[in-house]
Amino acid sequence: MHTAAIDPPGIEWRRVSPKYVTVRLVEWAAGNLLFVALLSLPLVFVLLGWWLWPPLWLAVAVPAAMFLLALWRLVLIPRQVRAIGYAERDEDLLIRRGIFYQRTMVVPYGRMQYVDVAVGPVERALGLCTLKLHTASPGTNALLPGLPAAEGARLREQLTARGEARLAGL
Amino acid sequence: MDVNREAPAVDADWHRVHPASPFVRGWVALVAVVVFFGRDIFERALQGRELVDEGLNGRIVWLLAGGAALLLVTVAGFVLSWYFTRYQLSEGYVRVNTGFLFKQQRQARLDRVQAIDIVQPLLARIFGLAELKFEVADAGESVVRLAYLPIGQAKQLRATILGRAAGIAPGTADGAEAAPVPEAPEHVVLSVPHGRLVGSLLLSEQSFFVVLGAITSVVFSVLTESGAVVLYLIPAVLGLGAAYWKSFNKGFNFTAAISPDGIRLRYGLLDTQAQTVPPGRIQALRITQPPLWRILGWYRIQVNVAGYGGNPGNDNAARTTLLPVGGMGEVMQTLALVLPDPGTPDPYPVFAAALNGLDSDAGFTTTPRRARLLAPLGWRRNAFLATGTALLLRSGRWWRQLVLVPHQRTQSMALSQGPVARRFGVADLVLHTTAGPVVPRLIQADVGEAVALFDQQAARAREARKRQTSEQWLAELSKAGSLPVPARLQPAQPLQPPAPLQPAQPLQPPAPLQPAQPPTNATPTTQEEPHNG
Numbered sequence: 001m002h003t004a005a006i007d008p009p010g011i012e013w014r015r016v017s018p019k020y021v022t023v024r025l026v027e028w029a030a031g032n033l034l035f036v037a038l039l040s041l042p043l044v045f046v047l048l049g050w051w052l053w054p055p056l057w058l059a060v061a062v063p064a065a066m067f068l069l070a071l072w073r074l075v076l077i078p079r080q081v082r083a084i085g086y087a088e089r090d091e092d093l094l095i096r097r098g099i100f101y102q103r104t105m106v107v108p109y110g111r112m113q114y115v116d117v118a119v120g121p122v123e124r125a126l127g128l129c130t131l132k133l134h135t136a137s138p139g140t141n142a143l144l145p146g147l148p149a150a151e152g153a154r155l156r157e158q159l160t161a162r163g164e165a166r167l168a169g170l
Numbered sequence: 171m172d173v174n175r176e177a178p179a180v181d182a183d184w185h186r187v188h189p190a191s192p193f194v195r196g197w198v199a200l201v202a203v204v205v206f207f208g209r210d211i212f213e214r215a216l217q218g219r220e221l222v223d224e225g226l227n228g229r230i231v232w233l234l235a236g237g238a239a240l241l242l243v244t245v246a247g248f249v250l251s252w253y254f255t256r257y258q259l260s261e262g263y264v265r266v267n268t269g270f271l272f273k274q275q276r277q278a279r280l281d282r283v284q285a286i287d288i289v290q291p292l293l294a295r296i297f298g299l300a301e302l303k304f305e306v307a308d309a310g311e312s313v314v315r316l317a318y319l320p321i322g323q324a325k326q327l328r329a330t331i332l333g334r335a336a337g338i339a340p341g342t343a344d345g346a347e348a349a350p351v352p353e354a355p356e357h358v359v360l361s362v363p364h365g366r367l368v369g370s371l372l373l374s375e376q377s378f379f380v381v382l383g384a385i386t387s388v389v390f391s392v393l394t395e396s397g398a399v400v401l402y403l404i405p406a407v408l409g410l411g412a413a414y415w416k417s418f419n420k421g422f423n424f425t426a427a428i429s430p431d432g433i434r435l436r437y438g439l440l441d442t443q444a445q446t447v448p449p450g451r452i453q454a455l456r457i458t459q460p461p462l463w464r465i466l467g468w469y470r471i472q473v474n475v476a477g478y479g480g481n482p483g484n485d486n487a488a489r490t491t492l493l494p495v496g497g498m499g500e501v502m503q504t505l506a507l508v509l510p511d512p513g514t515p516d517p518y519p520v521f522a523a524a525l526n527g528l529d530s531d532a533g534f535t536t537t538p539r540r541a542r543l544l545a546p547l548g549w550r551r552n553a554f555l556a557t558g559t560a561l562l563l564r565s566g567r568w569w570r571q572l573v574l575v576p577h578q579r580t581q582s583m584a585l586s587q588g589p590v591a592r593r594f595g596v597a598d599l600v601l602h603t604t605a606g607p608v609v610p611r612l613i614q615a616d617v618g619e620a621v622a623l624f625d626q627q628a629a630r631a632r633e634a635r636k637r638q639t640s641e642q643w644l645a646e647l648s649k650a651g652s653l654p655v656p657a658r659l660q661p662a663q664p665l666q667p668p669a670p671l672q673p674a675q676p677l678q679p680p681a682p683l684q685p686a687q688p689p690t691n692a693t694p695t696t697q698e699e700p701h702n703g
Contacts, residue, residue: 137581137602
């Protein structure tokens with residue numbers, strides 16, 4: 001499986017569900033398409049002759065550029081989802097993400113204060129969930145999206161059990 | 171409504187704060203009411219006229235009655251708020267009840283106490299009162315306040331809380347009041363002279379921009395040939411004056427002392443504050459040196475303590491400052507307090523290189539040369555070094571900075587790499603710590619080294635956590651047999667001066683963590699108490 005230079009050697013990453021791509025697609029559509037549609041309004045007004053400014057080329061160029069950017073993001077989504085990985089080690093949980101901007105994170109079980117499982121409407125329809133780990137640090141942004149519900153529940157129980165066994169103070 | 175009737179059994183050890191406290195807190199409201207309604211009469215009295223004008227006779231009475239009623243209601247509110255504010259110390263918890271319409275009970279676990287402050291605003295100081303404020307590591311609003319107590323009682327309570335938190339003075343099982351824990355003896359380690367405080371303010375970052383702003387405005391006024399610019403400067407000068415005054419007021423008379431309870435910090439000109447940070451509660455530490463301070467070799471030390479929080483404000487800026495300004499010697503002494511075991515056999519050169527060094531002196535690993543385009547000035551200074559007990563991260567060629575994170579305090583870590591960094595074969599490592607001014611981040615380290623550090627650091631943090639098993643620091647030490655428990659219960663016996671006072675060996679462990687004191691007797695705490703109480 002794909003590993004990058006900053007991943008610790010010898011890690012067998014577990015991937016999140018491929019169905020998570022759908023969730024991301026819905027989010028993409030809700031965000032980017034709406035934005036492009038809003039940016040296209042001046043074009044419509046100019047075409048209808050209601051507005052004299054901006055000039056036609058500008059009214060076309062802005063939404064077109066945004067649309068291209070949105071398309072680029074769309075193309076990246078499947079790869080980004082594939083790049084999300086996690087690995088349970090004996091003492092800590094590793095989470096990685098990103099293609100261009102990669103991040104590999106380690107959260108020791110003994111440091112976890114609590115574990116959240118969140119399910120959004122689209123995720124629920126697909127039987128997925130999002131796991132979030134909290135430590136005493138606000139900087140710990142350990143989000144594990146797109147887990148199958150059963151795997152999410154298993155992971156939550158597992159993490160809580162291991163966390164209790166190894167819990168240290170701050 | 172009445173707590174008394176609901177739970178008479180526990181009422182015995184519930185205490186109230188000082189009756190004057192609501193007045194000390196709300197004196198502004200009282201003064202406002204009196205001034206608003208009494209001004210007219212007061213002015214008449216001054217002018218020697220009759221107190222009540224005949225023509226306005228009817229109205230003045232109503233006005234006075236209204237004022238009196240408002241005053242009465244305010245005072246009644248104060249009395250009620252005082253009556254319903256009570257606190258209790260039992261079974262490892264502190265509980266504070268407040269409010270009579272909207273009741274609130276706040277409870278804090280003693281062994282989770284992260285830091286404890288005694289705050290004295292000017293008025294409270296005049297009346298000999300103090301506010302006790304302690305932080306428990308919790309999400310969000312975690313501070314527990316007791317305002318106000320007589321200063322002696324506040325100190326006593328602090329000693330009791332710290333004693334129980336340290337695990338040496340367990341509350342008695344039958345719920346009766348435990349014998350008072352005497353205050354831990356302390357030893358002043360360093361203080362900041364007034365001259366140096368003023369100097370540090372004059373040479374601070376702020377002053378740099380003041381000078382820059384002054385030059386700009388002079389040039390501007392010369393160019394535009396108008397004196398009006400000066401007028402615009404007045405509010406700026408006022409604001410700056412206030413900022414300088416705040417820094418001066420907060421930093422005045424700063425002293426740091428060591429006691430078995432932890433590090434004691436005292437500061438303040440009008441409002442004084444005494445903080446106690448128990449050993450091992452410091453999550454991360456940062457030493458900075460603004461460019462102008464380099465002339466005099468000064469440094470500033472800031473820390474992250476769980477509960478002190480990250481929201482920047484003048485209060486917090488002062489609270490998270492461990493040393494407002496100090497030379498190399500003082501920095502080393504402070505480091506010795508925070509990190510009694512530096513984890514390296516020869517600490518002085520290591521920390522000197524960490525503060526002022528470049529390249530790989532004393533074993534630091536810098537940004538690789540191939541990445542010097544990313545940080546043309548800083549690449550020789552960006553470096554890390556892991557000792558046996560802490561990770562040192564150094565950065566900044568002009569704005570020198572050293573961040574220190576004890577291994578057992580690492581929460582989680584993240585390696586990150588963007589496309590440009592990948593091109594140069596470097597990566598960043600972020601260590602997550604509790605909210606505060608210190609953000610430990612290793613920038614532009616060689617990928618191989620960063621990954622190795624990431625792995626090793628996880629292992630080191632694990633090992634360090636295993637070694638530290640209990641939050642009750644003195645109980646743990648006394649179990650290990652390295653500290654005679656009753657030592658701190660004998661206030662007459664002075665603390666041994668901690669080793670860091672000898673400049674030659676600045677990073678020796680301070681006395682409280684060493685069996686330096688002769689173990690005169692080893693009787694358990696409870697048997698020792700009758701002698702003291």
